[in-house]
Amino acid sequence: xxxxxxxxxxxxxxxxxxxxxxxxxxxxxxxxxxxxxxxxxxxxxxxxxxxxxxxxxxxxxxxxxxxxxxxxxxxxxxxxxxxxxxxxxxxxxxxxxxxxxxxxxxxxxxxxxxxxxxxxxxxxxxxxxxxxxxxxxxxxxxxxxxxxxxxxxxxxxxxxxxxxxxxxxxxxxxxxxxxxxxxxxxxxxxxxxxxxxxxxxxxxxxxxxxxxxxxxxxxxxxxxxxxxxxxxxxxxxxxxxxxxxxxxxxxxxxxxxxxxxxxxxxxxxxxxxxxxxxxxxxxxxxxxxxxxxxxxxxxxxxxxxxxxxxxxxxxxxxxxxxxxxxxxxxxxxxxxxxxxxxxxxxxxxxxxxxxxxxxxxxxxxxxxxxxxxxxxxxxxxxxxxxxxxxxxxxxxxxxxxxxxxxxxxxxxxxxxxxxxxxxxxxxxxxxxxxxxxxxxxxxxxxxxxxxxxxxxxxxxx
Amino acid sequence: xxxxxxxxxxxxxxxxxxxxxxxxxxxxxxxxxxxxxxxxxxxxxxxxxxxxxxxxxxxxxxxx
Numbered sequence: 001x002x003x004x005x006x007x008x009x010x011x012x013x014x015x016x017x018x019x020x021x022x023x024x025x026x027x028x029x030x031x032x033x034x035x036x037x038x039x040x041x042x043x044x045x046x047x048x049x050x051x052x053x054x055x056x057x058x059x060x061x062x063x064x065x066x067x068x069x070x071x072x073x074x075x076x077x078x079x080x081x082x083x084x085x086x087x088x089x090x091x092x093x094x095x096x097x098x099x100x101x102x103x104x105x106x107x108x109x110x111x112x113x114x115x116x117x118x119x120x121x122x123x124x125x126x127x128x129x130x131x132x133x134x135x136x137x138x139x140x141x142x143x144x145x146x147x148x149x150x151x152x153x154x155x156x157x158x159x160x161x162x163x164x165x166x167x168x169x170x171x172x173x174x175x176x177x178x179x180x181x182x183x184x185x186x187x188x189x190x191x192x193x194x195x196x197x198x199x200x201x202x203x204x205x206x207x208x209x210x211x212x213x214x215x216x217x218x219x220x221x222x223x224x225x226x227x228x229x230x231x232x233x234x235x236x237x238x239x240x241x242x243x244x245x246x247x248x249x250x251x252x253x254x255x256x257x258x259x260x261x262x263x264x265x266x267x268x269x270x271x272x273x274x275x276x277x278x279x280x281x282x283x284x285x286x287x288x289x290x291x292x293x294x295x296x297x298x299x300x301x302x303x304x305x306x307x308x309x310x311x312x313x314x315x316x317x318x319x320x321x322x323x324x325x326x327x328x329x330x331x332x333x334x335x336x337x338x339x340x341x342x343x344x345x346x347x348x349x350x351x352x353x354x355x356x357x358x359x360x361x362x363x364x365x366x367x368x369x370x371x372x373x374x375x376x377x378x379x380x381x382x383x384x385x386x387x388x389x390x391x392x393x394x395x396x397x398x399x400x401x402x403x404x405x406x407x408x409x410x411x412x413x414x415x416x417x418x419x420x421x422x423x424x425x426x427x428x429x430x431x432x433x434x435x436x437x438x439x440x441x442x443x444x445x446x447x448x449x450x451x452x453x454x455x456x457x458x459x460x461x
Numbered sequence: 462x463x464x465x466x467x468x469x470x471x472x473x474x475x476x477x478x479x480x481x482x483x484x485x486x487x488x489x490x491x492x493x494x495x496x497x498x499x500x501x502x503x504x505x506x507x508x509x510x511x512x513x514x515x516x517x518x519x520x521x522x523x524x525x
Contacts, residue, residue, distance in 0.1 A: 306499075310497070325480060341496070349497075354514035355513070
């Protein structure tokens with residue numbers, strides 16, 4: 001059985017599970033499965049052994065640091081790791097060896113995590129799925145012919161396969177919540193500004209967030225906790241007290257008001273029957289646990305998508321402009337051509353999108369005066385074949401996640417069952433800014449009331 | 462869906478950046494400018510002239 005982080009932490013604390021043995025077991029499984037799922041682009045066995053031995057020494061001495069001590073994890077390869085290549089899955093940074101750890105990498109290491117390696121990503125968090133990069137794209141462990149979504153593709157695949165118990169993702173338009181949906185894991189995009197992004201290669205500074213993917217919502221809460229808090233080195237970091245994500249996690253949803261954005265997934269962009277059934281199941285289950293479920297109407301999802309893509313594309317072009325001039329052919333075709341398309345946006349396009357962003361933020365904030373959480377899809381359907389998403393798909397297909405990058409709200413994907421192809425479907429719970437704890441509480445209550453977490457991909461073991 | 466951006470406008474916008482594109486690549490990308498043009502139209506909802514953009518970063522408090 002693959003333990004959750006909470007289960008492994010309890011066993012480690014009780015001296016019934018050796019961090020070194022856990023690390024060796026998961027690393028061996030990760031190396032064995034990687035030719036099928038391509039979740040890792042680099043293993044770090046020496047670092048893993050060193051960290052696991054240190055965790056085990058603390059275990060024996062009774063000085064464990066907390067629930068993450070001795071837990072095997074991985075980092076998306078846009079997180080800088082001191083002395084370990086950090087490439088963004090791109091030829092552009094093929095030899096980039098950072099001097100320092102990203103703030104999130106440091107925070108998890110200080111909590112005692114054991115790093116098994118660096119995880120596949122869509123190129124610079126926006127390029128995939130690409131087959132012309134130095135490493136293949138991650139494949140979905142539920143069916144290795146299928147897409148993981150992205151860009152935190154390796155993290156989604158590795159967590160679903162159980163080879164790591166959690167990992168870092170980043171989310172600019174859905175890059176945590178999309179892979180969580182298609183790979184059947186949990187994943188939270190925290191409130192914008194809640195977690196330091198120092199040392200994480202940027203895609204769009206006005207939308208980027210960092211956060212975890214894990215098998216359960218409880219594990220996401222455990223992983224998110226050390227990432228929160230003000231960091232003066234990050235200009236976007238909110239100068240607020242560190243939130244308490246854990247003490248109320250198991251308090252249930254009685255009295256919470258949940259607004260279903262039905263038109264998003266029923267008429268603006270109709271989802272597959274399996275996804276629709278999953279969303280309905282979340283609403284019904286939470287209502288049965290004591291929440292109140294109502295319907296919320298917002299502007300069409302296409303309004304949010306237009307704002308999100310213009311801002312993301314323009315910001316990304318600004319990041320990559322110098323390299324595009326000098327290293328154009330080092331990029332994969334998908335990313336370089338998307339960035340060139342972005343270069344045709346004008347300053348006025350960008351500023352009108354930012355003005356519309358403000359209007360949409362105000363509309364959503366007003367709607368949330370009458371509810372504590374929103375509920376909609378996390379993805380359009382179950383995972384498509386990996387060859388289906390094309391170069392321009394992100395501009396063509398509806399996106400259920402980027403509305404909440406625009407508004408900066410916390411948003412969580414939970415596995416809401418399995419669809420007509422037997423693959424996982426996700427639903428998305430969204431809270432008010434800086435009410436990440438409420439989102440996690442509702443997601444945890446849903447998981448506890450359903451049996452979806454007992455089912456793993458057949459290749460996981 | 463509108464037509465793609467016309468070639469002179471597209472070429473002028475691309476020329477600003479000094480990116481080494483082939484003619485075939487330019488034409489392929491110009492053909493999909495409908496996506497960004499549609500989005501750019503969509504964000505231009507009627508609004509008062511004084512409506513401000515989103516302020517992403519909060520101003521910092523100056524330290525004495």
